[in-house]
Amino acid sequence: xxxxxDVRQKRPHxxxxxxxxxxxxxxxxxxxxxxxxxxxxxxxxxxxxxxxFENYVPFTGPIKSAYVGLYWFxxxxxxxxxxxxxxxxxxxxxxxxxxxxPAPIVLALMLNEIRNMHFKKISQTLLYMPHFxxxxxxxxxxxxxxxxxxxxxxxxxxxxxxxxxxLGDPGVFRWMIVGQSIWKETGWGTIIFLxxxxxxxxxxxxxxxxxxxxxxxxxxxxxLPSIRSTIVLLLVxxxxxxxxxxxxxxxxxxxxxxxxxxxxxxVFVYQNGIKGGQYSYTTAVGLMKSLxxxxxxxxxxxxxxxxxxxxxx
Amino acid sequence: MKKLVSLVLALIMALxxxxxxxxxxxxxxxxxxxxxxxxxxxxxxxxxxxxxxQHIYEATGVKLDIQWVADSAYGExxxxxxxxxxxxxxxxxxxxxxxxIMISTARAGAFWDLTDYIYDAEEYPNLAAGSKSTxxxxxxDGRLYGVYRSRAYARAGIYYRSDxxxxxxxxxxxxxxxxxxxxxxxxxxxxxxxxVINMCKYVAGTIGITTVMMGAPYQYGVxxxxxxxxxxxxxxxxxxxxxxxxxxxxxGIDPNFMTIESGSWNDAERSTPPKAIMRLDCLDNGYRxxxxxxxxxxxxxxxxxxxLVTALPxxxxxxxxxxxxxxxxxxxxxxxxxxxxxxPAVLKFLDWCSSEDGTTTLNxxxxxxxxxIHSDGYRYxxxxxxxxxxxxxxxxxxxxxxxxNQLGMNVHGDLSPKAxxxxxxxxxxxxxxxxxxxxxxxxxxxxxxxxxxxxxxTINQTxxxxxxxxxxxxxxxDGLKAVYADWHTQGGDxxxxxxxxxxxxxx
Numbered sequence: 001x002x003x004x005x006d007v008r009q010k011r012p013h014x015x016x017x018x019x020x021x022x023x024x025x026x027x028x029x030x031x032x033x034x035x036x037x038x039x040x041x042x043x044x045x046x047x048x049x050x051x052x053f054e055n056y057v058p059f060t061g062p063i064k065s066a067y068v069g070l071y072w073f074x075x076x077x078x079x080x081x082x083x084x085x086x087x088x089x090x091x092x093x094x095x096x097x098x099x100x101x102p103a104p105i106v107l108a109l110m111l112n113e114i115r116n117m118h119f120k121k122i123s124q125t126l127l128y129m130p131h132f133x134x135x136x137x138x139x140x141x142x143x144x145x146x147x148x149x150x151x152x153x154x155x156x157x158x159x160x161x162x163x164x165x166x167l168g169d170p171g172v173f174r175w176m177i178v179g180q181s182i183w184k185e186t187g188w189g190t191i192i193f194l195x196x197x198x199x200x201x202x203x204x205x206x207x208x209x210x211x212x213x214x215x216x217x218x219x220x221x222x223x224l225p226s227i228r229s230t231i232v233l234l235l236v237x238x239x240x241x242x243x244x245x246x247x248x249x250x251x252x253x254x255x256x257x258x259x260x261x262x263x264x265x266x267v268f269v270y271q272n273g274i275k276g277g278q279y280s281y282t283t284a285v286g287l288m289k290s291l292x293x294x295x296x297x298x299x300x301x302x303x304x305x306x307x308x309x310x311x312x313x
Numbered sequence: 314m315k316k317l318v319s320l321v322l323a324l325i326m327a328l329x330x331x332x333x334x335x336x337x338x339x340x341x342x343x344x345x346x347x348x349x350x351x352x353x354x355x356x357x358x359x360x361x362x363x364x365x366x367q368h369i370y371e372a373t374g375v376k377l378d379i380q381w382v383a384d385s386a387y388g389e390x391x392x393x394x395x396x397x398x399x400x401x402x403x404x405x406x407x408x409x410x411x412x413x414i415m416i417s418t419a420r421a422g423a424f425w426d427l428t429d430y431i432y433d434a435e436e437y438p439n440l441a442a443g444s445k446s447t448x449x450x451x452x453x454d455g456r457l458y459g460v461y462r463s464r465a466y467a468r469a470g471i472y473y474r475s476d477x478x479x480x481x482x483x484x485x486x487x488x489x490x491x492x493x494x495x496x497x498x499x500x501x502x503x504x505x506x507x508x509v510i511n512m513c514k515y516v517a518g519t520i521g522i523t524t525v526m527m528g529a530p531y532q533y534g535v536x537x538x539x540x541x542x543x544x545x546x547x548x549x550x551x552x553x554x555x556x557x558x559x560x561x562x563x564x565g566i567d568p569n570f571m572t573i574e575s576g577s578w579n580d581a582e583r584s585t586p587p588k589a590i591m592r593l594d595c596l597d598n599g600y601r602x603x604x605x606x607x608x609x610x611x612x613x614x615x616x617x618x619x620x621l622v623t624a625l626p627x628x629x630x631x632x633x634x635x636x637x638x639x640x641x642x643x644x645x646x647x648x649x650x651x652x653x654x655x656x657p658a659v660l661k662f663l664d665w666c667s668s669e670d671g672t673t674t675l676n677x678x679x680x681x682x683x684x685x686i687h688s689d690g691y692r693y694x695x696x697x698x699x700x701x702x703x704x705x706x707x708x709x710x711x712x713x714x715x716x717x718n719q720l721g722m723n724v725h726g727d728l729s730p731k732a733x734x735x736x737x738x739x740x741x742x743x744x745x746x747x748x749x750x751x752x753x754x755x756x757x758x759x760x761x762x763x764x765x766x767x768x769x770x771t772i773n774q775t776x777x778x779x780x781x782x783x784x785x786x787x788x789x790x791d792g793l794k795a796v797y798a799d800w801h802t803q804g805g806d807x808x809x810x811x812x813x814x815x816x817x818x819x820x
Contacts, residue, residue: 256781277413
């Protein structure tokens, strides 16, 4: 009896921070570098968004520049172009969620089924490699093999009897972008799922094998449910950056024929902000994008909770 | 190599010991920020005995403390630099004379207003000798915040392979636009595997040169009633597009030109056999093409096979040349970190930079150290009889001269000793001066339009894309007209109205 009482005393449900600090001073000390990092590199720069509400002139500085309220937001929505930018961003994001996100899961499951360890290790290494290739190189390779003199261009021309303008056709553009992303990042994306797969209890497999479950059934009833929470967690995280289409990939792949579909919010911010020097205007647009992203994370986390998953927080 | 460098350095040091700073110049240190095109090479400072900086110091009393910023990062660095007023350099190059950062910074008072100094021919004879129209082009709200960096105006034109033209039966260079068109179609019919006009992703030059040659205005035009209209609505502009489209259909343009990066623009003409044999571009690329052919293909320097053509009269008999620039490439600004007392000395230095000694020093360095006059009277980058060691001398020159020419304003041209020249280079240099009168300009260049700053680039890009699609046969005339109509509704009308108001105010 006395023993259990002692345990209860040692592990109360909630402790005040002060008490906890006294108990574990070293743990808190170790936290300091992390906290400083977030304060200096994540929270401090956030004050920069105030330039989205003023007419920022670098020489005058963010404090003295004139306050203009929501002027830049109104400017953006008063141009008929904003629908193009938002539409392109959402469509590309949707395609990347639907096509790019499941790809590493499928690949991880396939790798998990490989029994020859030697083959598995080699194929894993090969699959990770594209991640380390710069997107500039990926685009150059694409130009070489999909261009008018390229092997794939010629091959499809022979097979279909007509040529597909891979690099110019606006209808092909998004598929090329998503395809390149899948080729580059899928292998690297398997790492987390493979780690989750190692945690699946092997006894479950043994039991199901005795019950006569085949491979597909084991996959569906054991493997996938076991990594479900990891998948949901990563999907919620992914929602936060879903509107980040990036600009260098799109700018590298765009030309006069397909530019209309390559114009996303990120491209807009780059072209007008970094290149055009309109810091206030593009900060406002970027801020708007971030707000949408925050909403998406909160909503998808709510949905995850509703489905009985732990979610992000 | 090391021996050579140390020998030269020893010589320079001996010279500098003997020399003294002329008494009339007060001694100042000047912090300068410049774009660096040699960022992969070392830089020797004045303290380390840079002979070029030493020469500048002796001539002007100015000790240059240079902050080099790689050219590729210069734009971003500019915004960062002006965001820290206390630590701005004293003199800096601003690469865009009318972009958002230059205008907002100048209006905020970061630079000295030089309007009342520059035209003072007594004090600053070289600066005052600059072109009034170019000074007007860089003025903001009618005030000058810097000295422009002069660039040749009439660089645009056509160059093509005359040996292929002869094969097609055309031995004379075209003398008007009609003959130019005939030449293009004759060349297109010559060989189905060879294109005529070498085009790439950067189409503004090709479209601009073609349409302006045919009589269209540049970017914006003003009709008889004084109404401003976009250049693409001029009938001559459409004539130019139609010509390119026809040539494209006749197999005269690479169907994939819009995916070719501007960095690979040379590839089509510099292959064997050439994939394209004509280009509408700056003509200095034309003589460089000839020199490439001489080095790599054994072409005869005495009988150039590249023909340069410009200033062709159009059907109405008018001659128009596309402005490759506004007569300037950026400007040199004096920041407010310079005190009012120091300002005259700084301006005196900038004035010297455009003098004969100044242009020579900034562009070529010091005689007997980074350049040599050979017995033929021309300037070379190596001593006479040292042809074999050319590269070593260049290597050394790069470390002491670096990109100092970026400070060169050359307001009355490059006055440095002439380098040995080729037939085409001579032709080019002579024509530059003669043809300057035909170069047209954008009447709205100096006018303010807030809408243009906000979205001009975006909607103009859409129009340019549509023109490319029209040339490539992806859309027809109706499709092109629809995009033009969109341009008007998506902000073009507002831009025109704002320009019109500003235009009417001064005319």
